[in-house]
Amino acid sequence: MKLKTIFNKQVNRPIEGVIKADANDEVSLSIELEEYVLTNEVEKRLEDFLEAYNNYTGVNGVWISGFFGSGKSHLLKMLALLLENRYVKTVPVIESFLPKCQDNKILQGNLKKAITIPAQSILFNIDQKADVTSKTEFDALLSVFFKVFNEACGYYGKQGYIAQFEKDLDSREVYGDFKIAYEKGSGKPWQRGREQVLLEKKNIAVAYAEITGETVEDSKGILDQYRQDYNLSIEGFAKEVKAFINKQSPNFRLNFFVDEVGQYIAENVKLMTNLQTIAESLATKCQGRAWVIVTAQEDMEKVLGEMGNHQTKDFSKIQDRFANRMKLTSRDVAEVIQKRLLMKNEEGIKLLAEIYERQKHNFSTLFKFTDGSHQYRNFQDKDHFVHCYPFIPYQFTLFQSAIRGLSQHNAFEGKHSSVGERSMLGVFQEVAISIEEQQIGRLATFDLMFQGIRSTLKSNIQSAIILAEDNLTNQFAVRLLKALFLVKYVEGFKANLPNLSILMLEEFEQDISELRNQVQEALSLLEQQTYIQRTGELYEYLTDEEKDIEQEIKNTEVEVSKVLEGLNTLIFDEIIKTSKIRNREGRQDYPYSRKIDGTLYRREHELSIQVITPFSGQHDQEKALQMENMGRDELLIILPSDVIAHRNKESVLTT
Incomplete structure (x- = not known):
């Protein structure tokens, strides 16, 4: 018999190996839901998360980590569907998911309780939603959150100032009238026209004038004014989310499901702190009614560790905010492959x-x-x-x-x-x-x-x-x-x-x-x-x-303390070489203290030689260093910076 005859399902059937953060294709959703494998490890972690979700205690962030192919995106998507109590092909997702829990009554109970909380899920891959050049900008992460939030509310996501224009019309209850007036005057729906605002200024002005009673001439610069006045702020974002939530049913929640955020923010301190601030502001303003659930290829400690040990102290808040951790392991990967492919x-x-x-x-x-x-x-x-x-x-x-x-x-x-x-x-x-x-x-x-x-x-x-x-x-x-x-x-x-x-x-x-x-x-x-x-x-x-x-070499981060230790060896052992200073007149040798950037190496003596390196915070304050040095029995050496300093560092690393 051939191998293909022993499998429960044909191994050559279409299997979506990479789950995309898109919840609109009913056919794909049905297949992904059917083939989702709830592993034993994930089952335990899901229990903990749902307990936190059902009984909010101040933490509104979830960090799902795992190597590629471990199923983190698939899990993220299933959570987005479940918490929204989504229907796929007229069948509630919960009905298809509960049998995967088998005999775990606690998990089944937590799931049933979670779907009784009215909620909306905003699911997206952050790299796909981000502008190509936006990652280098200080508000890159926030702009993506604003974009998907505006789209979920029915406004234009690509340009925030146009979305703000639409919100203001909506708040005055004339947005619907504006769209009708615009289509009557331009012959095209506003959903198409707002993508070409530079070419549609006249039609926009005519429609705006019609619904507000202003003159067409005064209305021509309305979007230019919005563009000029528009600005982003995390506090403003949190306020808008709160306002949206307050318009919904009691206990309603708006949950952001962000795929591959770990890779997006990796090695970018500003993006990392922005993520923490966004989650924190949503928690403060919305009091547990807005959650941020993210995926990353590595656990949070690894992402922070790659940023450098000297920076990790700055991120205790984000660790507290994303205290709900769901780590998928290689064992999860094996179990998924066995159950989806090799049954x-x-x-x-x-x-x-x-x-x-x-x-x-x-x-x-x-x-x-x-x-x-x-x-x-x-x-x-x-x-x-x-x-x-x-x-x-x-x-x-x-x-x-x-x-x-x-x-x-x-x-x-x-x-x-x-x-x-x-x-x-x-x-x-x-x-x-x-x-x-x-x-x-x-x-x-x-x-x-x-x-x-x-x-x-x-x-x-x-x-x-x-x-x-x-x-x-x-x-x-x-x-x-x-x-x-x-x-x-x-x-x-x-x-x-x-x-x-x-x-x-x-x-x-x-x-x-x-x-x-x-x-x-x-x-x-x-x-x-x-x-x-x-x-x-x-x-x-x-x-x-x-x-x-x-x-x-590029992958190896060298701590400043290690560099200074190398400089200590290079300067005192290989360049100066001697451990004593000779008084030629008295023919007597005096030991001296070794100091680099104020740190003493080995024993303290009356005389000392201190080296100030470019790594010191006082390196560019030469006069202040000279004043401090007056009256001391100390030789002060200030190493040059820039190109020479880089060469010194390279020689230390090589040594």
């Missing part, structure tokens, strides 16, 4: 159970990595085997580590150096499709994962593989090269002969000795052709090593 039919379960009984004693030998390599999860029992097959448990974790390493080394095209349009589910599906015509007993080899991500890889990073495909006749060697590429940046994986053989194992009954000979022959060929390099017993895929080293 087996009754015949498949029966056949695989027989294979399990024959092979279960060999698993520890077949899939155990050697020589200090990181050990990955193996098949736990029969059910685990049935759920994973034709994949091996280590592949879920190892592939995720491979993608993370490649992403950190800037291997991918597109924004945020991430896979973007690919997901773990999409890659595993592509592998399953590629071997579905094989006989039962065939295993998915690790090299097959490469095809699922190659379209998103930069051409230079995979140049060796492209060259090998064009020039090598040994196809097994090309496949092995792809496996070596995937594990290149995986910490803890030893790419030696035994471990690489595990990655290339195709069948349970395969001759291991013959396989190792095949791998060794391929490795020798690849090394001879300079596709890989060998260090002892380890093999490594070759890229531009100088670029790799440069990227490593």
Whole structure:
């Protein structure tokens, strides 16, 4: 029997690997709702969130984190639908979701309580809604929130001043009359006209004059005046949200579901503080009736950590505001793939159970990595085997580590150096499709994962593989090269002969000795052709090593304290060299204190040498430093800044 016959659903069916933050397509929503997998871990986190949502205690922020493909966007979308009590194809979303909770009565109860709270969900991907150049502006994040809020209210989102114009007309209860007057005069609906306001000034003035009683001449500059007076403020945004909420039913909530906010604000201190202030202002003004639920590829501590240790103290407020954390792990990814893609039919379960009984004693030998390599999860029992097959448990974790390493080394095209349009589910599906015509007993080899991500890889990073495909006749060697590429940046994986053989194992009954000979022959060929390099017993895929080293340096944040320690060694041990000052007349040596930017290194003595570096807050206050130094038995050295300082820093780093 062929592999494709054992699956509960066809593996080649359309599966949306990347869930988009759009809640308008009824057909897509129905499929996404049907295929959503509520994992055991997410179930627990969902309980905690709903408890906080149903019983507001001051925290209105939720931070959903997880590596790409872990299902965070899918979860975000399901929450948006559930809390709004949305209907999809005339069926309440809650009715389709409750069976996924199985016997968890607490979660079911929390969900039922949550949907009794009237709410509206504003779901959006922040990168898609943001203007191309707006991210560099100080109010970039706020402008996106204003944009989606205006659109949800029925106003023009792309230009805030036009939305303000519409709001003012609405508040005077003449907005509907204006739209009628505009369409009568221009022959087109206002929804089209507001996109071309520069060409429609006359028609706008005529319509405005008609509904207000002003002259057409006085009305011509109305939108210019709005553009001139328009400004953004977080407080103003919170007030508008509050005003909108107050017009709704009692206890109504307006919830913002923001996808991929972590990548948008990463490494931008201003955007991070703006997010915190927006959530805080909504909490203050709306008293729990406006929530901000966001997703990020990393947990908050990681995002803050990448900004620098000296800055993390400034973000205690955002951690408090987003105290509700929902972290999706690699185990969640594996469970989603198993339940959405790899579920087996009754015949498949029966056949695989027989294979399990024959092979279960060999698993520890077949899939155990050697020589200090990181050990990955193996098949736990029969059910685990049935759920994973034709994949091996280590592949879920190892592939995720491979993608993370490649992403950190800037291997991918597109924004945020991430896979973007690919997901773990999409890659595993592509592998399953590629071997579905094989006989039962065939295993998915690790090299097959490469095809699922190659379209998103930069051409230079995979140049060796492209060259090998064009020039090598040994196809097994090309496949092995792809496996070596995937594990290149995986910490803890030893790419030696035994471990690489595990990655290339195709069948349970395969001759291991013959396989190792095949791998060794391929490795020798690849090394001879300079596709890989060998260090002892380890093999490594070759890229531009100088670029790799440069990227490593860029990825390494050097703390000022470490730089000063390096300067201490450089100045006192390598330049001055001596630890004492000689009095030539008295022929006597005096020890001295070492100081850099006011910090004492080693012991204190009567005499001292102090070096002021460009890192000091007083570096540009030379006269003040001279005045402070008068009367001290101290030699003061002020290092130059700018180009020379940068060279000094580089030399310290090199040292």
